Amino acid sequence: MFVPPAARGHGLGAALMARAVGEARxxxxxxxxxxxxxxxxxxxxxxxxxxxxxxQP
Known part of the structure; x- marks a missing residue:
């Protein structure tokens, strides 16, 4: 997973991780x-x- 430098600081990385964790679980x-x-x-x-x-949450 990668978030380009220009897109950082907007929660995109956290959203990607949350989705990946949810899909795996x-x-x-x-x-x-x-x-x-x-x-x-x-x-x-x-x-x-x-x-x-x-x-688990």
Whole structure:
């Protein structure tokens, strides 16, 4: 998911996440978001962060 810089600050990212979480939960799944950062040169660093959605509302 991506929100262009010009569209940021209007709640679009939160709306996208809420919709994705709702769609995942509707069949009983628990959504997890993996965030990957890649920098191939010169350090060639790859980092991964995992975010689980909070419990059922």
């Amino acid at each position: 509707s069949p009983g799944l628990h959504p997890v978001l993996d965030v990957v950062e890649q920098r191939w040169a010169p350090e060639q660093v790859v980092s991964l962060r995992r975010h689980a959605a909070p419990g």
